[in-house]
Amino acid sequence: MARMHARRRGKSGSVRPHRSEAPGWSNTDNEEIVKIVVELRKTGMSSAEIGLVLRDKHGVPSVKLATGKRIEEVLADNGLGSEIPEDLRNLITKALGMRKHLSENKKDVHNKRQLQLTEAKVRRLGKYYVKNGKMPEGWTYKPDTAEFLLSR
Secondary structure (H helix, E strand, O other), X not given: OXXXXXXXXXXXXXXXXXXXXXXXXXXXXXXXXXHHHHHHHHOOOOHHHHHHHHHHHOOOOOHHHHHOOOHHHHHXXXXXXXXXXXXXXXHHHXXXXXXXXXXXXXXXXXXXXXXXXXXXXXXXXXXXXXXOOOOXXXXXOOOOXXXXXXXX
């Protein structure tokens, strides 16, 4: 299968082994894992960073196998969930950085094209989240209000 915005094929990547239960060596104390997730979120970490810290420092290869819930679900249960999904937030941040660069370097045509591709991804992902009920009905990406959207 080819890449969406390039004329080349994708590289295969590693796949986590299929498991229905957490491995015997892993930390499976449900309450302790939830407590660690909440503490890390309060320090300002994203859910991806929380997953890395749990894997590397606390011996939890998969929060879902250990607790039965994903990190985002654990955060939502504790009132720490975010309005915007993390992947959409990261793409919007990337697009804002490109816009700032383009305001200073107006002739950078390669960055202009990359900005178009990134904002297309944001719009597609936004439509997906609206359709699945994770974003409010009628939500659209507007570059003027994107910075305000991220500050909330």
